[in-house]
Amino acid sequence: MSQSRHEERQQRLKDKVDARIEAAQIERGILLVFTGNGKGKTTAAFGTVCRTVGHGKKAAVVQFIKGSWDNGERELLEPHGVPFHVMATGFTWDTQNRETDTIACLETWYHAKQLLCDPKLDLVVLDELTYMVAYHYLSLDDVVNALKNRPESMSVIITGRACHKTLLELADTVTEMRPIKHAFDVGIKAQKGIDW
Amino acid sequence: MSQSRHEERQQRLKDKVDARIEAAQIERGILLVFTGNGKGKTTAAFGTVCRTVGHGKKAAVVQFIKGSWDNGERELLEPHGVPFHVMATGFTWDTQNRETDTIACLETWYHAKQLLCDPKLDLVVLDELTYMVAYHYLSLDDVVNALKNRPESMSVIITGRACHKTLLELADTVTEMRPIKHAFDVGIKAQKGIDW
Numbered sequence: 001m002s003q004s005r006h007e008e009r010q011q012r013l014k015d016k017v018d019a020r021i022e023a024a025q026i027e028r029g030i031l032l033v034f035t036g037n038g039k040g041k042t043t044a045a046f047g048t049v050c051r052t053v054g055h056g057k058k059a060a061v062v063q064f065i066k067g068s069w070d071n072g073e074r075e076l077l078e079p080h081g082v083p084f085h086v087m088a089t090g091f092t093w094d095t096q097n098r099e100t101d102t103i104a105c106l107e108t109w110y111h112a113k114q115l116l117c118d119p120k121l122d123l124v125v126l127d128e129l130t131y132m133v134a135y136h137y138l139s140l141d142d143v144v145n146a147l148k149n150r151p152e153s154m155s156v157i158i159t160g161r162a163c164h165k166t167l168l169e170l171a172d173t174v175t176e177m178r179p180i181k182h183a184f185d186v187g188i189k190a191q192k193g194i195d196w
Numbered sequence: 197m198s199q200s201r202h203e204e205r206q207q208r209l210k211d212k213v214d215a216r217i218e219a220a221q222i223e224r225g226i227l228l229v230f231t232g233n234g235k236g237k238t239t240a241a242f243g244t245v246c247r248t249v250g251h252g253k254k255a256a257v258v259q260f261i262k263g264s265w266d267n268g269e270r271e272l273l274e275p276h277g278v279p280f281h282v283m284a285t286g287f288t289w290d291t292q293n294r295e296t297d298t299i300a301c302l303e304t305w306y307h308a309k310q311l312l313c314d315p316k317l318d319l320v321v322l323d324e325l326t327y328m329v330a331y332h333y334l335s336l337d338d339v340v341n342a343l344k345n346r347p348e349s350m351s352v353i354i355t356g357r358a359c360h361k362t363l364l365e366l367a368d369t370v371t372e373m374r375p376i377k378h379a380f381d382v383g384i385k386a387q388k389g390i391d392w
Contacts, residue, residue: 006294007293020380021386023383024380024383024384024385024386025383025385026382026383026384026385027384027385027387028384030379030384030387030390032235032379032390034236036374038371038372039228039240039369039371040230040236040237040240040243040371040373041236042243043239043240043243043244043247044235044236044239044240044243045243046242046243046246046247047236047238047239047240047241047242047243047244047246047269048239048243048389048390049246050242050243050245050246050268050269050272050273051239051242051268051269051272051389051390051392052268052389052390053268053272054267054268054269054270054271054272054273055268055271055388055389057388057389071250072246072247072248072249072250072251073243073246073247073250074250075250075251076246076247076249076250076276077246077250080272097199097203098199098202099199122389123389123390155387155389155390168376171377172377172378172379172382172384173235173377173378173379173380174375174376174377175234175235175236175373175374175375175376176234176373176374176376177236177371177372177373177374178232178371178372178373178374179370179371180364180370180371180372181367181368181369181370182368182369183226183228183368183369184216184220184369186222186368187219187220187221187222188220188222188223188224188226188368189220189221189222189223190217190220191223191226191351192251192253193244193247193248193251193253193318193319193351194226194228194244194247194248194319194351196247
């Protein structure tokens with residue numbers, strides 16, 4: 001491509017981007033959903049926490065599925081003042097008791113609701129919340145109400161597969177992480193620092 | 197659903213997951229690609245850096261598109277020993293000179309190649325590299341060679357839209373971030389801590 005054609009193309013791109021930036025003037029916290037079956041949902045949520053904290057803003061994390069104790073992002077972010085609340089018992093692939101799972105979920109949600117009222121928080125991550133709604137451990141209405149009544153400046157990220165369509169409708173930004181391929185499928189072990 | 201049916205379903209899920217974990221025994225660094233037009237590609241890369249560093253492992257970041265100086269993730273991660281190399285001049289929506297863009301890109305790639313030889317690094321992020329290949333600023337062969345010859349234990353993340361199919365073929369894990377909707381499209385301003 002010649003330099004002049006390249007310049008024209010870049011100018012058109014720049015004009016488009018500039019027009020979009022000019023048009024976007026509303027300032028408020030947003031609801032982001034990272035869903036789909038691909039890798040990167042929780043990871044993108046933690047990337048955003050990292051961004052928020054790096055700017056000196058306040059974030060909090062609630063994890064609705066118990067991860068490994070040896071959780072890399074927690075080790076890094078907690079000393080930077082990011083509180084983590086992880087469902088202490090309850091839903092993992094190993095537990096199969098609906099009653100105790102529901103109790104653990106509701107206890108965690110109670111904590112999440114308090115965070116969703118705190119005007120000092122710029123970002124709240126509700127990691128793997130989608131499953132709690134899908135499994136009817138948590139009332140959809142209760143989640144919607146808490147999200148709608150949160151402080152205007154607060155952003156929220158919900159992650160997990162099979163997100164309920166009401167939450168997708170409520171969201172400002174939704175990305176579907178589509179798995180094109182996964183190392184795991186060809187026999188590569190999940191790895192510390194990459195997968196957890 | 198009854199408790200017994202729930203237990204059966206959960207047991208089947210657990211069996212499947214366990215079988216997959218059992219089958220995945222290969223241990224080596226992987227190549228991950230986060231591509232597509234949706235939000236979350238660079239963010240997921242930084243989430244992974246956060247995870248890696250949280251486990252006391254070593255990561256490095258190369259950014260092929262000049263971001264804002266006031267970059268939240270950099271502020272947080274650099275003090276944790278994550279070196280950032282950002283293309284000093286060159287490709288942004290504002291530059292339109294193919295020749296100076298190419299020089300800036302090659303200088304940045306020279307630096308990236310050195311990182312890709314360093315056996316002390318567990319993770320190297322090549323943020324927005326895809327555009328450099330798409331715009332022919334960088335030779336695809338050169339990129340493929342550097343990736344193939346990297347230390348076996350090193351993982352690499354490539355982010356950006358329109359990833360070349362040869363890179364997708366080479367990758368172990370590929371996620372396409374599909375934009376379902378974006379706050380920007382309804383006039384919400386890009387925000388510090390969320391978008392940069």
